[in-house]
Amino acid sequence: MHTIKHQKARSLYPTFERKAPGADVSHYCPGCGHGTVHNLIAEAIDDLGIQDRTIFCSPVGCSVFGYYYFDTGNIQCAHGRAPAVASAIRRTHEEAIVISYQGDGDLAGIGMSQIVHAANRGENITVFFINNAIYGMTGGQMAPTTILGQKTVTTPDGRHAENEGFPIGMVEIINSLQAPVFIERVSLAGAKKVMKARMAIRKALRNQVEKKGFSFVEILSPCPVNWKMTAVEARRWLENNLEPVFPVGNLRDLPKGPFDKVDKKKDSRMSDRKILEILGVNEEEVHAGTVQLQEEQNVKIAGFGGQGVLSTGILLANCAIAEGLKTTWLPSYGAEMRGGTANASINISHETIGSPIVSYPNVLMVMNLPSLDAFEDKVRPGGAIYVNSSLATRKVRRADVTAYHIPASDMANDLGTIQSASVILLTVYALVSGAITIETLKKVIPLSIKRKNLVDLNMQAIEAGVTWHRDNCPKP
Amino acid sequence: MSLEEKNFIEVNPKRCKGCAACIVACPNGCIEIGSEINQMGYQFARFAVRKCIACGMCFYTCPEFGAITVYQKPRKGA
Ligand SMILES: Cc1ncc(C[n+]2csc(CCOP(=O)(O)OP(=O)(O)O)c2C)c(N)n1
Ligand code: SF4
Ligand code: SF4
Ligand code: SF4
Numbered sequence: 001m002h003t004i005k006h007q008k009a010r011s012l013y014p015t016f017e018r019k020a021p022g023a024d025v026s027h028y029c030p031g032c033g034h035g036t037v038h039n040l041i042a043e044a045i046d047d048l049g050i051q052d053r054t055i056f057c058s059p060v061g062c063s064v065f066g067y068y069y070f071d072t073g074n075i076q077c078a079h080g081r082a083p084a085v086a087s088a089i090r091r092t093h094e095e096a097i098v099i100s101y102q103g104d105g106d107l108a109g110i111g112m113s114q115i116v117h118a119a120n121r122g123e124n125i126t127v128f129f130i131n132n133a134i135y136g137m138t139g140g141q142m143a144p145t146t147i148l149g150q151k152t153v154t155t156p157d158g159r160h161a162e163n164e165g166f167p168i169g170m171v172e173i174i175n176s177l178q179a180p181v182f183i184e185r186v187s188l189a190g191a192k193k194v195m196k197a198r199m200a201i202r203k204a205l206r207n208q209v210e211k212k213g214f215s216f217v218e219i220l221s222p223c224p225v226n227w228k229m230t231a232v233e234a235r236r237w238l239e240n241n242l243e244p245v246f247p248v249g250n251l252r253d254l255p256k257g258p259f260d261k262v263d264k265k266k267d268s269r270m271s272d273r274k275i276l277e278i279l280g281v282n283e284e285e286v287h288a289g290t291v292q293l294q295e296e297q298n299v300k301i302a303g304f305g306g307q308g309v310l311s312t313g314i315l316l317a318n319c320a321i322a323e324g325l326k327t328t329w330l331p332s333y334g335a336e337m338r339g340g341t342a343n344a345s346i347n348i349s350h351e352t353i354g355s356p357i358v359s360y361p362n363v364l365m366v367m368n369l370p371s372l373d374a375f376e377d378k379v380r381p382g383g384a385i386y387v388n389s390s391l392a393t394r395k396v397r398r399a400d401v402t403a404y405h406i407p408a409s410d411m412a413n414d415l416g417t418i419q420s421a422s423v424i425l426l427t428v429y430a431l432v433s434g435a436i437t438i439e440t441l442k443k444v445i446p447l448s449i450k451r452k453n454l455v456d457l458n459m460q461a462i463e464a465g466v467t468w469h470r471d472n473c474p475k476p
Numbered sequence: 477m478s479l480e481e482k483n484f485i486e487v488n489p490k491r492c493k494g495c496a497a498c499i500v501a502c503p504n505g506c507i508e509i510g511s512e513i514n515q516m517g518y519q520f521a522r523f524a525v526r527k528c529i530a531c532g533m534c535f536y537t538c539p540e541f542g543a544i545t546v547y548q549k550p551r552k553g554a
Contacts, residue, residue: 001550002484006535008542024491026541030518031495035539069541191501191533198536224495231495231539 009042011051012069019068027065031231033188033221034063037130037197038070041099044202045072048209054097055089057082059111061103062136080111083118086125097208098125105135108144108168115174122179122213122257126204129170129216132223133242140226144168147245152226167245171218175251179259182207182215183252188222189239193248203253213257220246280447290437291323293350297435298358301422302343302375303367303388305333311448312365312422313344318444319436320348328356341370348435363433365425366392367408384432386425404428404473411464417454420461427465432473438466483530483549487521491543494518498534498544507534 016023028035045051055073058066059082067074073096077085082100089098100118107115107129115127134152135141142152142159147167149158159167171185182204186197197219204215220242222234229237270278299316303309310331320327326349333342345358362383366372368391379385381400390409406428408421423445430436441462446455485506487498493516499507504527514520521543530548538544 002547003550004545005483005530005548006532006544006546008545012541024542025493025516026539028539030493030539031497032539035541036497036537039538039541040536188537191503191537194501194536195533231497232500235497235500 009039009046011042011045011054011071012038013071016068019065023068026069028062029223029225031222031224031234032062032136033132033219033223034130036188036194037101037128037201037219037221038063038066040194040198040201041101041128041205042070043198044205045070045097047202048097048205050097050205050209053095054099055086055093057086057089057098057100059100059102059106060137061106063101063103063130064137066101080106080109081114082106083111083114083123083125083127086127087118087121087123090123090125097205099205100125100127102127102129103136104129104131104133104143104145104170105138105141108170112144115170116177119174119180119214119216120177122181122259124208124211124213124257125215126208127214127216128201128204129218130221131170131218131242131246132221132226133167134223134226136223136226145170145246147241150241169246171216171246171251174216179214179257180216180252181213181254181257182217184216184250185218185220185246185248187220187238187243187248189220189235189243196248200250212254218246220248291325291435293325293348293435294433295362296351297346297348297363297433298361298380299346299348299363299365299429300343300358300361300375300378301346301365301367301425302341302371303422305342307342307367308419308422309342309367310344312426313346315423315441315444315448316346316348316426316436318448319430319440320346322440322444323436325350325435326353328353330356330358341374343371343375363429365422365429367422367425368392369394372396384429386429388421388425390421404432406465406468406472411468412461415457415460415464417457417461419454420458423458423461424465424468427462428469428473431466431469438462481549482526483528484526484547485523485528485534486545486547487523488543488545489514489520489522491540492518492520493540493543494520495539496521497537497539501533501537503531503533504529 026035056070058076060079086098086100131145133145141154146159184200186200187193200217204217207215224231224234301309317327317329328347330345347353362380364379365386367388372392384402385396386404388408389405390407396403408424412418412421506528508524510522535544535546
């Protein structure tokens with residue numbers, strides 16, 4: 001019986017459903033180096049047994065669709081920011097294996113500062129830097145790593161040092177820093193070199209598993225299409241032209257980083273209590289911890305920019321934290337800070353919250369008519385809608401939700417600040433839902449509002465809300 | 477020695493983009509580009525000469541996912 005010696009890695013999806021139903025080929029051009037590196041990384045993930053805890057941070061560039069292929073955790077990062085995203089994951093998920101996968105435009109161009117600082121901090125992450133000496137995705141513009149004389153769309157008669165500077169050697173830059181443990185440049189120019197690349201990729205990942213610190217692998221990789229060559233010619237060109245400028249080889253392979261990342265982080269990590277102390281919050285005072293939610297609260301607060309929609313959202317989320325609940329707050333606003341529309345999504349739960357997005361709220365607070373029009377139909381049956389009836393002049397049309405029409409802007413105006421209208425809505429919501437208590441609301445407001453007279457006005461707004469609720473909401 | 481006792485590779489015609497990187501990679505000239513054209517419009521690679529040593533060079537060089545699978549012959553006595 002024959003045995004399978006080499007086959008597609010398990011860490012790649014069997015079919016690439018995110019690309020297209022049933023798809024089983026990559027989106028890469030024929031002969032592109034990205035696919036080769038994907039295969040090598042996936043094999044290493046398989047062999048190290050880390051598929052379940054790997055998070056693949058893909059860049060902007062041709063490899064933007066890393067999540068089509070890697071059956072791991074995936075985050076597609078803003079251009080050049082993958083090392084910052086990876087650092088954040090590193091510090092919040094101790095057991096995660098974090099990969100930052102980046103092209104040369106991404107890493108050495110727009111993201112130069114991110115990579116240098118992540119390396120300098122010695123984050124225990126693994127960076128795979130695909131250097132194809134060109135911007136592939138956007139059609140062949142000069143990259144920081146384009147070599148002198150190389151013709152690109154933006155250097156039609158070749159890169160000239162006096163005009164565009166010299167090609168940047170990234171491993172050399174990273175090697176000037178103290179913190180990294182592993183730095184190597186490899187090439188995909190030929191099969192033997194691919195095997196060396198394979199070893200470097202495995203080592204760089206193993207280092208992370210062993211919590212050694214920052215590992216950086218630069219991979220010289222063909223881009224046949226933008227180099228305007230066949231895949232075979234591109235590999236030859238790479239060997240003859242890129243390798244002399246970017247010598248391959250290992251620059252650093254330390255048995256251990258300059259500091260023990262794991263223990264060090266533990267020691268220097270601030271306790272929750274300490275953070276509250278710095279923020280001037282008395283933990284005992286705010287941690288009520290008595291609220292029992294009937295169901296998870298998926299709240300949408302919407303209105304004009306400047307109506308306090310976003311800050312009311314933060315206030316609600318802070319109250320939920322003070323109640324000892326889990327919460328998220330996600331703002332969304334147009335380019336105009338005032339006058340435009342804005343909304344905040346807030347989730348409140350006893351359980352860990354998976355996504356901060358609220359597409360179908362069970363609680364909607366609307367400050368104006370356009371927001372009521374925009375979100376009324378999204379509310380889940382059985383949900384509640386709190387309407388600022390001073391500005392949203394029509395009634396809620398849905399019969400399968402509970403509607404509260406509160407003349408909040410008029411009430412706030414009577415108090416002397418129209419800004420606190422959203423706090424009145426929030427107060428009524430608090431009383432109806434029981435998700436946060438009025439006591440907590442009153443304790444948290446002074447923590448998030450610094451100006452004393454505004455604190456007083458908001459306290460009065462809460463009272464106004466309590467009164468409205470007493471007069472308009474019959475006791476069950 | 478029968479053919480059953482030799483190493484070989486399989487190229488999945490649906491997944492191959494005919495870039496020929498594997499052909500250059502193979503130390504024993506086992507692979508060639510065929511004349512047939514697949515659904516994507518590429519002339520795909522095929523295993524041609526059976527001197528395969530199952531080294532995996534073609535497999536690791538190939539940029540596609542699962543285009544090449546390498547099979548090892550049965551071990552003697554197994
Ligand atoms: C903030 C931002 N600026 C510019 C772009 C346009 N853009 C998309 S990909 C890219 C360069 C990609 O080149 P590289 O990182 O070398 O990756 P490759 O495509 O060659 O793999 C640029 C500039 C963008 N998407 N976002
Ligand atoms: S443009 Fe270049 S880097 Fe992008 S997929 Fe094509 S060959 Fe690969
Ligand atoms: S496994 Fe090695 S010998 Fe066999 S076809 Fe591939 S490259 Fe050639
Ligand atoms: S390297 Fe892969 S895609 Fe390219 S010809 Fe060979 S099998 Fe086909």
